Ligand code: DOR
């Protein structure tokens with residue numbers, strides 16, 4: 438039995454750090470194991486300008502407990518973006534790329550894009566500077582079933598973007614379906630992030646006995662067994678087009694009560710690399726964890742692979758139900774379940 442593995446230090450290419458007290462409580466969990474994290478820009482006032490990006494990066498890094506930790510910021514794309522400032526920020530590596538939220542697709546996406554065709558000029562700029570378009574790939578329209586939003590987005594928007602901007606690097610974030618996996622595999626210049634929860638849950642874990650489990654409710658919503666298996670295969674079997682992105686998205690437990698204000702999002706950064714290790718071990722693919730967690734991401738983003746290493750040891754423990762600090766109370770993903778790995782320390 439393998440009881441210890443050493444991997445190149447990972448990066449998390451999709452995390453929500455939030456703001457205020459929430460940010461100060463949760464940042465230590467991502468910086469515990471990761472060297473770099475892409476900090477999603479869907480804060481209550483979205484990050485749309487170079488100044489906001491510089492300030493947000495500093496805020497996160499100042500709250501991390503690791504001096505080498507780096508937050509990378511994509512621009513929240515809107516219908517009314519200041520294009521000159523956007524170009525300036527790309528040229529100066531202030532923005533790592535642009536994040537496309539279709540309007541009302543998820544948390545704080547009310548500032549998102551209404552008509553994607555009308556921001557093709559922004560995609561042209563990203564392509565010109567070899568910067569990445571990160572996409573929340575769901576089409577939210579009243580005639581589309583919630584489980585089909587990814588498929589419709591691919592068919593009605595992504596195909597067209599792919600054809601129009603052949604050199605544009607695209608990341609389909611939190612790929613959630615077999616259909617999405619297939620699109621990423623069969624198209625050029627596109628990669629996908631995969632979350633732990635999309636590889637551990639199916640819709641039966643969300644909608645059980647006519648009751649919605651609010652702690653398993655996220656966007657894109659988790660899907661069928663077939664989708665889960667396809668995501669596991671893509672992550673675990675050495676496909677260079679997929680890499681680690683937890684989409685760890687904390688909400689205070691009060692927003693997770695079943696009422697009108699139910700927020701989508703699952704908080705996993707407190708046990709992120711351990712959850713991935715558990716999945717890779719279940720698939721008999723532990724030897725491929727490092728490629729997924731630490732190599733495919735930087736390669737896609739044209740960045741160096743990290744220099745340090747992280748050791749994970751076999752250690753059985755139960756994930757505590759909540760994180761509670763000051764006014765913050767968040768439910769941990771995989772709460773009260775057994776996890777058999779523990780990241781120990783970073784080393785050279
Ligand atoms: O479940 C989600 N929560 N999906 C997203 O895309 C956003 C996130 C959040 O910010 O809460």
Ligand code: ZN
Nearest residue numbers: 451477684686
């Ligand atoms: Zn997200």
